[in-house]
Amino acid sequence: MPAESNWGGNVAFTARRLHHPESVAELQEIVARAPRVRALGTRHSFSTVADTDGEHVSTSRLPAVIDVDRTERTATVGSGLRFGEIVRAIDEAGLALHNLGSLPHISVAGACATGTHGSGTGRRSLAGAVRGMTMVTADGELAEIRRGEADFDGSVVALGALGVVTRLTLDLVPAFAVRQTVYEDMPREEFRENFDAVMSAGYSVSGFTRWRERAVDQVWLKERVEADGAEPAPRTWFGATAADGPRHPIPGMPGTHCTPQQGLVGPWYARLPHFRLEFTPSSGEEIQSEFFVDRRDAVAAFDALWQVRERFSSEVLIGEIRTVAADSLWLSPAYGRDSVAFHFTWAPDAEAVARAVRVVEEALRPFSARPHWGKLFTAPSPDALRELYPRYDDFRALAARFDPSGVFRNAFMREHFPD
Ligand SMILES: Cc1cc2nc3c(=O)[nH]c(=O)nc-3n(C[C@H](O)[C@H](O)[C@H](O)COP(=O)(O)OP(=O)(O)OC[C@H]3O[C@@H](n4cnc5c(N)ncnc54)[C@H](O)[C@@H]3O)c2cc1C
Structure with a gap:
């Protein structure tokens, strides 16, 4: 069964199927054999960013990892978990996320992929807490990426274009x-x-x-x-x-x-x-x-x-x-x-x-x-986006390197990041 639409009902998805793999190995197989596939989070975006004309894959049924490391002050969490599902375990360890968006219903990976944010002077977006990620890339292999590595700054707010994220490691602060x-x-x-x-x-x-x-x-x-x-x-x-x-x-x-x-x-x-x-x-x-x-x-x-x-x-x-x-x-x-x-x-x-x-x-x-990538907009053109985002061409090159045959490319990416 495909997911028919986004949460807001303003985007009718064109994906033919929605997979719910229960293991990373199963997810890797799906990605490796699908000509076109895209991760779907909790469907809360209002733009067509999450749609695909291929197959959708959700990470919500992968093992629900919530691994809090008190010494490192990090939480490694399953990508399909919603913020509302990880916060208590973090709090019980005496720690906190630096910020949250207006709703706890969204998936961690889906929120970070679009640059979702809360409010506050000095508070970065939720993606600003990401220290590392594991993802399944276009060939079905697992890749790890850590803050400090050359590709990292292009890989966190990546609109689902580089791979299907399976886990994220998030920076924590003392609970407050x-x-x-x-x-x-x-x-x-x-x-x-x-x-x-x-x-x-x-x-x-x-x-x-x-x-x-x-x-x-x-x-x-x-x-x-x-x-x-x-x-x-x-x-x-x-x-x-x-x-x-x-x-x-x-x-x-x-x-x-x-x-x-x-x-x-x-x-x-x-x-x-x-x-x-x-x-x-x-x-x-x-x-x-x-x-x-x-x-x-x-x-x-x-x-x-x-x-x-x-x-x-x-x-x-x-x-x-x-x-x-x-x-x-x-x-x-x-x-x-x-x-x-x-x-x-x-x-x-x-x-x-x-x-x-x-x-x-x-x-x-x-x-x-x-x-906001996850909300409705009608402008800007790709040339205007290039002006607005100094690393626009670096991102296009990164996406082409991670995904040379366009497995994760969708109409949204083709429109805003044309070849
Ligand atoms: C009621 C409401 C309130 C909102 N409040 C806020 C707010 O306070 N602040 C704000 O900034 N935004 C807000 N938003 C927007 C929302 O946070 C973003 O659209 C966010 O991206 C939704 O996450 P999602 O899990 O639903 O992702 P989806 O909409 O399902 O997908 C979004 C993108 O993430 C990618 N993605 C999803 N999972 C993965 C994965 N495992 N690996 C790789 N890529 C993945 C998808 O391919 C897609 O490109 C709100 C939306 C709603 C409906």
């Missing part, structure tokens, strides 16, 4: 507690004039706006605190007021689907994501886009979007503004620059969304915006 407070209605002027102060006020901070109201609807402040004895969070902050009950970023959706707020202190893994594993994250009926600009352009880019908001805001269920630290991974949207990411959760009307996305892309073009 987080207090999460949701503030409502931060006046827009307060937000933009104090952008750096607001976004750096906690370990991870997200601003939510529908681009309609004069105020930023919600600011989620995730502060690193002592597990016991944290002071209560202040009631007002930059003109915003602490919410009096649990909130969901999307108006009208239940706050109980989200991680605990109202200043309740809890472990890192139960506060850094916005959404709880046991519920559908976000709205469930949506399309998403996201664009990264240089953090120094954050306010100018915010203003540029604000100026054209009437041409896209009617499609917005919610927008989110986050910060991501620079890294050295060639295809990471935060490559070489501390970034601010403008995210859009759109109502699921494909044509209207395409129009709205073009408005956003046009407004952000002067800021050399890089799109």
Whole structure:
């Protein structure tokens, strides 16, 4: 049986089959004999990045390895596991991942392959924690790659183009507690004039706006605190007021689907994501886009979007503004620059969304915006991508070397990384 579509339902997969190998040897056989194959994670991407006209292979039924090394401060984990399935074992060892995305439902390999990120000044994307990977390459052989090796920086955010990752070794930090407070209605002027102060006020901070109201609807402040004895969070902050009950970023959706707020202190893994594993994250009926600009352009880019908001805001269920630290991974949207990411959760009307996305892309073009590989975008052309990603041609050469006969190539790669 093939997987019919992505989680969002906006991409109908063309793959003929979905394999669920239960051993690495079985996975190697599948890859070695398939003319065209591609790894599929938890299907949470909104672009066609995960599709193939060949066969899909999932690593979710490979042995569920979670090997925490306290001395090295690493976790080696099965690639198909979801973040929500690895965090407790890491926490029980007194350790933590440096950050998490908004949802714990995504696979570790699928998230790292697209440069998935959370928020926070100085916090790199989730791929920034990868110290090493094991993958099945196009010929069915196993390859190991470690940080420091020549190909490493091109191999982590690799869009599934180099091989099927079976395990990843992730850097860990000492476990920590987080207090999460949701503030409502931060006046827009307060937000933009104090952008750096607001976004750096906690370990991870997200601003939510529908681009309609004069105020930023919600600011989620995730502060690193002592597990016991944290002071209560202040009631007002930059003109915003602490919410009096649990909130969901999307108006009208239940706050109980989200991680605990109202200043309740809890472990890192139960506060850094916005959404709880046991519920559908976000709205469930949506399309998403996201664009990264240089953090120094954050306010100018915010203003540029604000100026054209009437041409896209009617499609917005919610927008989110986050910060991501620079890294050295060639295809990471935060490559070489501390970034601010403008995210859009759109109502699921494909044509209207395409129009709205073009408005956003046009407004952000002067800021050399890089799109999230796993979300919907309509620009840039390959030549523009080459300008945006200084190591673009190095990545193409790396992919051609790893996969000379194009076993992992799909329409997405052909469109954005043509021969
Ligand atoms: C509700 C929702 C919230 C989201 N929140 C965030 C967020 O907070 N931050 C953010 O940055 N993004 C976010 N995203 C986007 C999401 O994190 C990315 O699209 C991510 O890539 C999805 O991971 P996945 O496991 O579903 O991968 P898939 O979508 O299945 O695949 C993505 C890519 O990974 C590759 N891949 C998957 N498994 C492997 C493997 N074993 N080996 C090699 N390549 C592999 C695929 O081939 C494909 O190219 C969100 C998406 C949704 C639906």
